[in-house]
Amino acid sequence: xxxxxxxxxxxxxxxxxxxxxxxxxxxxxxxxxxxxxxxxxxxxxxxxxxxxxxxxxxxxxxxxxxxxxxxxxxxxxxxxxxxxxxxxxxxxxxxxxxxxxxxxxxxxxxxxxxxxxxxxxxxxxxxxxxxxxxxxxxxxxxxxxxxxxxxxxxxxxxxxxxxxxxxxxxxxxxxxxxxxxxxxxxxxxxxxxxxxxxxxxxxxxxxxxxxxxxxxxxxxxxxxxxxxxxxxxxxxxxxxxxxxxxxxxxxxxxxxxxxxxxxxxxxxxxxxxxxxxxxxxxxxxxxxxxxxxxxxxxxxxxxxxxxxxxxxxxxxxxxxxxxxxxxxxxxxxxxxxxxxxxxxxxxxxxxxxxxxxxxxxxxxxxxxxxxxxxxxxxxxxxxxxxxxxxxxxxxxxxxxxxxxxxxxxxxxxxxxxxxxxxxxxxxxxxxxxxxxxxxxxxxxxxxxxxxxxxxxxxxxxxxxxxxxxxxxxxxxxxxxxxxxxxxxxxxxxxxxxxxxxxxxxxxxxxxxxxxxxxxxxxxxxxxxxxxxxxxxxxxxxxxxxxxxxxxxxxxxxxxxxxxxxxxxxxxxxxxxxxxxxxxxxxxxxxxxxxxxxxxxxxxxxxxxxxxxxxxxxxxxxxxxxxxxxxxxxxxxxxxxxxxxxxxxxxxxxxxxxxxxxxxxxxxxxxxxxxxxxxxxxxxxxxxxxxxxxxxxxxxxxxxxxxxxxxxxxxxxxxxxxxxxxxxxxxxxxxxxxxxxxxxxxxxxxxxxxxxxxxxxxxxxxxxxxxxxxxxxxxxxxxxxxxxxxxxxxxxxxxx
Ligand SMILES: *[C@@H]1O[C@H](CO)[C@@H](O)[C@H](O)[C@H]1NC(C)=O
Ligand SMILES: *[C@@H]1O[C@H](CO)[C@@H](O)[C@H](O)[C@H]1NC(C)=O
Ligand SMILES: *[C@@H]1O[C@H](CO)[C@@H](O)[C@H](O)[C@H]1NC(C)=O
Ligand SMILES: *[C@@H]1O[C@H](CO)[C@@H](O)[C@H](O)[C@H]1NC(C)=O
Ligand SMILES: *[C@@H]1O[C@H](CO)[C@@H](O)[C@H](O)[C@H]1NC(C)=O
Ligand SMILES: *[C@@H]1O[C@H](CO)[C@@H](O)[C@H](O)[C@H]1NC(C)=O
Ligand SMILES: *[C@@H]1O[C@H](CO)[C@@H](O)[C@H](O)[C@H]1NC(C)=O
Ligand SMILES: *[C@@H]1O[C@H](CO)[C@@H](O)[C@H](O)[C@H]1NC(C)=O
Ligand SMILES: *[C@@H]1O[C@H](CO)[C@@H](O)[C@H](O)[C@H]1NC(C)=O
Numbered sequence: 134x135x136x137x138x139x140x141x142x143x144x145x146x147x148x149x150x151x152x153x154x155x156x157x158x159x160x161x162x163x164x165x166x167x168x169x170x171x172x173x174x175x176x177x178x179x180x181x182x183x184x185x186x187x188x189x190x191x192x193x194x195x196x197x198x199x200x201x202x203x204x205x206x207x208x209x210x211x212x213x214x215x216x217x218x219x220x221x222x223x224x225x226x227x228x229x230x231x232x233x234x235x236x237x238x239x240x241x242x243x244x245x246x247x248x249x250x251x252x253x254x255x256x257x258x259x260x261x262x263x264x265x266x267x268x269x270x271x272x273x274x275x276x277x278x279x280x281x282x283x284x285x286x287x288x289x290x291x292x293x294x295x296x297x298x299x300x301x302x303x304x305x306x307x308x309x310x311x312x313x314x315x316x317x318x319x320x321x322x323x324x325x326x327x328x329x330x331x332x333x334x335x336x337x338x339x340x341x342x343x344x345x346x347x348x349x350x351x352x353x354x355x356x357x358x359x360x361x362x363x364x365x366x367x368x369x370x371x372x373x374x375x376x377x378x379x380x381x382x383x384x385x386x387x388x389x390x391x392x393x394x395x396x397x398x399x400x401x402x403x404x405x406x407x408x409x410x411x412x413x414x415x416x417x418x419x420x421x422x423x424x425x426x427x428x429x430x431x432x433x434x435x436x437x438x439x440x441x442x443x444x445x446x447x448x449x450x451x452x453x454x455x456x457x458x459x460x461x462x463x464x465x466x467x468x469x470x471x472x473x474x475x476x477x478x479x480x481x482x483x484x485x486x487x488x489x490x491x492x493x494x495x496x497x498x499x500x501x502x503x504x505x506x507x508x509x510x511x512x513x514x515x516x517x518x519x520x521x522x523x524x525x526x527x528x529x530x531x532x533x534x535x536x537x538x539x540x541x542x543x544x545x546x547x548x549x550x551x552x553x554x555x556x557x558x559x560x561x562x563x564x565x566x567x568x569x570x571x572x573x574x575x576x577x578x579x580x581x582x583x584x585x586x587x588x589x590x591x592x593x594x595x596x597x598x599x600x601x602x603x604x605x606x607x608x609x610x611x612x613x614x615x616x617x618x619x620x621x622x623x624x625x626x627x628x629x630x631x632x633x634x635x636x637x638x639x640x641x642x643x644x645x646x647x648x649x650x651x652x653x654x655x656x657x658x659x660x661x662x663x664x665x666x667x668x669x670x671x672x673x674x675x676x677x678x679x680x681x682x683x684x685x686x687x688x689x690x691x692x693x694x695x696x697x698x699x700x701x702x703x704x705x706x707x708x709x710x711x712x713x714x715x716x717x718x719x720x721x722x723x724x725x726x727x728x729x730x731x732x733x734x735x736x737x738x739x740x741x742x743x744x745x746x747x748x749x750x751x752x753x754x755x756x757x758x759x760x761x762x763x764x765x766x767x768x769x770x771x772x773x774x775x776x777x778x779x780x781x782x783x784x785x786x787x788x789x790x791x792x793x794x795x796x797x798x799x800x801x802x803x804x805x806x807x808x809x810x811x812x813x814x815x816x817x818x819x820x821x822x823x824x825x826x827x828x829x830x831x832x833x834x835x836x837x838x839x840x841x842x843x844x845x846x847x848x849x850x851x852x853x854x855x856x857x858x859x860x861x862x863x864x865x866x867x868x869x870x871x872x873x874x875x876x877x878x879x880x881x882x883x884x885x886x887x888x889x890x891x892x893x894x895x896x897x898x899x900x901x902x903x904x905x906x907x908x909x910x911x912x913x914x915x916x917x918x919x920x921x922x923x924x925x926x927x928x929x930x931x932x
Contacts, residue, residue: 830895
């Protein structure tokens with residue numbers, strides 16, 4: 134009897150339950166047990182599974198999760214109890230009245246899915262979309278995993294205002310992490326670090342700018358991942374702001390997912406459903422572009438933990454590395470904080486001097502932009518190193534811009550290595566070991582000592598030119614500060630610049646045959662030199678080098694030669710042969726920005742945006758990040774070249790100084806080009822980096838509109854001067870006219886408006902109102918809000 138009943142069960146009930154399972158249905162009373170062999174609830178196609186997964190590389194702990202079941206990675210897309218993994222033997226069960234409940238081995242409730250309206254549950258369903266739902270007897274959904282997202286969104290999933298994706302702590306640890314992706318009330322999607330104790334959110338490190346505070350009927354209200362794999366913010370007026378890049382159409386027949394990774398990088402990726410052994414997830418997009426740079430708030434540790442240093446990898450994801458003599462606080466958490474391995478601080482002295490106990494270790498291109506307590510300037514590199522060494526409060530000193538020394542205290546935050554910061558150095562205090570020597574060695578390591586003795590670095594003058602100027606009609610008083618630093622260098626400073634004989638260059642250019650262009654400084658010729666292999670170059674024959682002699686020429690050429698950045702044209706060599714002065718630059722294949730912008734074919738909006746970013750970064754570098762500040766003085770589209778990937782590269786930087794060496798005076802002759810020069814030049818005001826900001830503003834308008842700043846052929850006299858026309862259009866909110874109905878730009882209206890507003894800030898008549906290039910870059914990138922700009926020419930405009 135019992136036996137035949139069992140047979141009956143085996144033959145009939147078991148196959149039936151399997152059939153129900155294949156259909157994705159989970160009936161009330163069904164349960165799963167936390168063991169490595171536990172069964173799962175599969176979706177009808179088998180693409181997704183719901184069940185227990187082991188975590189933390191700990192075979193005894195489990196989380197309830199949903200994952201891709203057909204790919205080898207079994208990537209998890211949702212999890213329930215990340216903060217509280219449960220022991221083996223815990224049970225997940227579907228109840229009629231209390232829904233889905235996770236009980237510990239002793240029967241204690243560890244997690245439960247709270248149903249809407251405390252409805253009764255008729256059955257559960259693991260859908261092929263990856264959504265696990267509970268339905269009531271009227272087939273209404275009373276709970277779903279899509280409405281309780283963790284770190285991942287899937288196609289057909291929607292995120293509403295105030296809903297959040299939260300990162301988990303580590304690759305293998307599903308407890309709450311430090312980052313959030315949130316659709317804010319104001320309609321913006323933001324990525325923010327959070328304080329884990331209070332859930333306080335810090336400043337965003339990415340923002341979509343889909344909020345419109347002036348007109349909330351235009352602001353974003355849903356984040357949608359559509360079934361074709363496109364991910365966008367939908368605004369109330371039905372405009373879509375895509376986070377998936379348009380040019381890369383996601384492959385068909387693939388799984389798609391959007392994940393806030395544990396390291397704070399948000400990524401969109403896909404995996405072919407029909408894959409070969411070597412195929413895995415392909416990342417389409419990572420946000421932000423550089424997380425190491427993007428997180429820079431005063432509070433919080435940055436992308437890595439305190440005292441740690443963030444390094445961006447090629448895949449757009451960060452890694453972290455403790456400084457020398459520091460080690461991880463939690464050895465298993467390489468993204469966490471680092472602690473010094475030695476006693477650092479003022480209690481360590483005793484019998485020994487600071488020099489006996491400590492040494493300074495140099496880390497190139499490394500910075501902790503916050504945590505400062507002192508700024509010494511002007512200071513030499515050596516002074517910077519020694520002053521930190523002798524100061525028991527000091528943990529690190531940063532030497533930058535050729536004469537600035539920032540002293541920093543623990544804990545250090547926002548640490549990062551960034552190759553944009555050439556010429557920036559960190560000196561990290563390290564221990565000499567536990568046997569201090571009675572006769573301390575020389576403080577300067579040998580390697581540097583040689584160089585130093587040759588290199589008599591004398592700061593000649595740091596003039597603070599303060600001039601108050603009574604501005605024309607209205608009687609405003611502006612105070613301008615202008616600081617100039619002249620660094621006189623021994624000409625033997627080593628650079629990789631090659632010194633050419635005139636004859637060599639004559640041969641290289643085939644007798645100066647092929648002219649590439651002409652500018653204020655001279656004529657440029659195409660040539661080929663031998664540098665290992667044959668390399669194409671642009672040779673610039675300078676017209677009127679100042680008469681001050683060879684030394685100045687060499688000095689300035691050396692400065693230019695030491696200035697490297699991916700948005701600058703690189704100087705390869707020079708020639709000073711009798712009266713001849715020539716400069717040899719790398720050759721860039723795609724011509725000037727002028728020919729691209731004003732040529733026959735309009736470049737795409739996206740391409741123009743990238744070019745604007747590139748120019749801004751190049752200028753920021755010249756102004757703030759290279760060791761000798763360089764004011765370009767002649768920013769215009771003819772001086773922006775495009776490399777083979779259409780990256781913008783600024784040329785002719787440093788030449789203003791080379792050709793007119795008296796830059797420390799207020800202007801005698803205007804340097805620059807009509808239409809781009811700042812008003813200071815005409816007013817006998819000091820010339821500062823803000824003249825470049827002005828020219829950049831004009832250039833940005835040209836990039837936005839693909840037209841010249843002065844166009845006498847424009848239809849209508851109000852349009853002739855682009856800067857006036859742009860402000861009128863901005864004020865009257867008629868940007869469509871400004872960009873002549875460029876649909877690409879208009880579809881990206883928020884960015885368009887932002888760019889125009891930034892340009893208007895840059896062309897403010899009053900230099901002190903213009904932002905620095907740093908601010909400009911941050912506003913372009915959208916990490917800084919752009920306030921509404923005032924009229925750029927308050928004294929002239931009458932309407
Ligand atoms: C799943 O179960 C519900 C309720 O019993 C039923 O209405 C539905 O048809 C089932 N679906 C499938 C695909 O079996
Ligand atoms: C499963 O997903 C499909 C596609 O989104 C949807 O049409 C269907 O209603 C879902 N099924 C349940 C039971 O929610
Ligand atoms: C929950 O209650 C609200 C209001 O009583 C009702 O509109 C809604 O349909 C209910 N939802 C479900 C799933 O029963
Ligand atoms: C922070 O948020 C988490 C998850 O939403 C919650 O469990 C926790 O209680 C919150 N902490 C505080 C202090 O509000
Ligand atoms: C907001 O924008 C919509 C167009 O998207 C427009 O119709 C409406 O008049 C605007 N409202 C205000 C108050 O400006
Ligand atoms: C909708 O609002 C966005 C700003 O969020 C704006 O860029 C877009 O032009 C608006 N679209 C319409 C049709 O008004
Ligand atoms: C999967 O790929 C293999 C080989 O690339 C092919 O033979 C097969 O037809 C594909 N299956 C589907 C369902 O596309
Ligand atoms: C993957 O393997 C196939 C053969 O199995 C090969 O043809 C293909 O080039 C490989 N792709 C990559 C990216 O390695
Ligand atoms: C770090 O500390 C050890 C002793 O604790 C010392 O021997 C070593 O030289 C220090 N410096 C560096 C750069 O590791």
